[in-house]
Amino acid sequence: MVRQFNGVMKAAAFVLVLFLLIPLTGWSKEAVPVAENPEVEKRMLLLTENLRCLVCQNETIADSRADFSNDIRREIREQIKANKTDPEIIQFLVDRYGDFVLYDPPIKPTTFLLWFGPVILFVLGLGSLIVYLRRRRLQIEDVSLSQAQLEEAEALLNEDKKGKNV
Amino acid sequence: MRYLLPLFAFMVLAAFLLVGLTLNPRQVPSPLIDKPAPKFQLNHLHQPDQIMSSDENLGKVWMLNVWASWCVACRDEHPLLVQLARTRIVPIYGLNYKDERNTALQWLKRYGDPYAISIVDSDGKVGIDYGVYGVPETYVIDKKGIIRHKQIGPVTVDSLEKTIIPLIKELQQQV
Numbered sequence: 001m002v003r004q005f006n007g008v009m010k011a012a013a014f015v016l017v018l019f020l021l022i023p024l025t026g027w028s029k030e031a032v033p034v035a036e037n038p039e040v041e042k043r044m045l046l047l048t049e050n051l052r053c054l055v056c057q058n059e060t061i062a063d064s065r066a067d068f069s070n071d072i073r074r075e076i077r078e079q080i081k082a083n084k085t086d087p088e089i090i091q092f093l094v095d096r097y098g099d100f101v102l103y104d105p106p107i108k109p110t111t112f113l114l115w116f117g118p119v120i121l122f123v124l125g126l127g128s129l130i131v132y133l134r135r136r137r138l139q140i141e142d143v144s145l146s147q148a149q150l151e152e153a154e155a156l157l158n159e160d161k162k163g164k165n166v
Numbered sequence: 167m168r169y170l171l172p173l174f175a176f177m178v179l180a181a182f183l184l185v186g187l188t189l190n191p192r193q194v195p196s197p198l199i200d201k202p203a204p205k206f207q208l209n210h211l212h213q214p215d216q217i218m219s220s221d222e223n224l225g226k227v228w229m230l231n232v233w234a235s236w237c238v239a240c241r242d243e244h245p246l247l248v249q250l251a252r253t254r255i256v257p258i259y260g261l262n263y264k265d266e267r268n269t270a271l272q273w274l275k276r277y278g279d280p281y282a283i284s285i286v287d288s289d290g291k292v293g294i295d296y297g298v299y300g301v302p303e304t305y306v307i308d309k310k311g312i313i314r315h316k317q318i319g320p321v322t323v324d325s326l327e328k329t330i331i332p333l334i335k336e337l338q339q340q341v
Contacts, residue, residue, distance in 0.1 A: 054194060054299035067264075068299050071290050096297040098197040 040080045047076055047086060050103050051093065060103070196297050196316045203230075203307045204295035211262050211270060211284035218259075218285050223307070227337045229258045229330075230305040231281070232293065234265040235273035237301040243320035244277045250326065251280035256306075256334045260284040263293050263301055306330060308337045 048062035048069075055066040061073060072093070079089050093101050105111050145153070198204075203220060210216040231247060233240040251258055260281035262270045267286065274284070287293055296305065297316075306315040315333055317325055 057191060071294060075291075075294055095197060096294060097299065098194060098297075100194045 037081075040077055043080055043086070044073060044076045047089060048073060051090075051101050052103055054097060054101065061101075192300065193318055194299075196313075196318075198297055198313050199316060201313060203305065203311050203313045204292070206285075206287075206292045206295070208261075208285040208287060208292060211260070211267065211274075211286050214267070214286070218283055220311070223257075223259070224311050225309050227256055227309055227334055228282075228307050229256050229334075230261055230296075230307060231258055232261045232263050232296070232298050232301050232303045232305075234263045234301050235269045236265065237263075239320045240302045241277065243302055243322070244280070246321055246323065246326060247280040248278040250331075251282075255331060256338075257282040261292065261296075262286050262288075263298065264288060264290045304330075306333055306337070309340060 045062050049060050051061040051072070053059045053061050053064035053066055053069045053072075055068045056064050059066075059069075061069045076089055079092065084092075090102070099105055099111075105114060107115050205220045207217055207219045210218060233244075247258055250256070258280050260283070262284055264287065270284075270286075274281075290298075296303075300318055302320055304317040304321055305313050308314050314337060315330065317330065321330065
């Protein structure tokens with residue numbers, strides 16, 4: 001009798017363990033997309049990846065969690081939905097925050113040094129290298145050796161050969 | 167002489183870095199300076215049923231101060247604004263930026279209300295138009311509705327006495 005009861009208990013415990021194995025998380029809802037419209041979200045992300053968050057200046061607006069970036073992302077989403085083109089949206093932001101929001105600064109007189117400075121430095125460096133090398137070559141003169149010096153050199157070289165033969 | 171060249175190069179570099187240290191990367195020059203102030207129509211903070219339009223201020227020099235009760239630096243500059251308001255040199259309009267109405271009202275009660283009118287920008291839309299990114303920010307707008315100055319961060323005694331008040335007096339002379 002007691003044995004039978006034990007058997008039932010064991011079976012019950014086994015079933016209980018089986019129940020515990022049911023993956024509850026499997027029943028959770030399907031992940032809801034962050035934005036209602038994935039197309040808009042994609043375009044917004046592409047745009048904001050090249051825009052600087054003005055609050056946390058080394059982060060893009062796409063990456064930043066700052067309130068400022070949240071607002072700008074929302075604004076951009078709204079403008080995309082309102083059928084604004086990408087250049088229009090960029091211009092909207094530049095009008096308000098200046099070129100500083102762009103990670104790619106535009107080419108204009110105030111940024112000439114920024115854009116062409118490295119090229120100028122490179123050309124200057126290359127030029128001075130060439131001048132330096134030319135001058136050095138001129139400094140190296142062909143030294144003519146006297147007969148005595150040549151013989152001495154010959155003797156030294158032969159000595160070396162003899163040494164090796166030994 | 168040629169051994170001094172590296173020292174010379176180092177000094178030039180050091181001079182550049184030294185100047186760089188004195189610059190404030192948070193001060194991003196606003197493209198809105200000398201441009202028309204963005205127009206807005208916003209509800210009053212105290213009487214939410216009333217609407218203020220930015221056009222109402224055409225013909226006078228005015229200041230727009232962007233503030234919020236959650237903004238710590240706003241508390242620092244606030245006594246200065248209250249003082250400035252008492253001098254009646256210039257009307258200050260408060261743009262209550264992304265704030266709760268009740269906390270904003272309490273905040274003004276507690277720290278004083280320097281504003282001719284407080285207006286509410288609860289979703290920060292007008293803030294975006296004005297290029298606001300770090301509250302507090304203060305704009306000086308002339309009689310024609312052109313932005314003449316933008317102070318990013320709290321106003322200080324120094325900035326008021328050296329820049330803002332002289333500018334306002336100069337702008338008030340203009341027709």
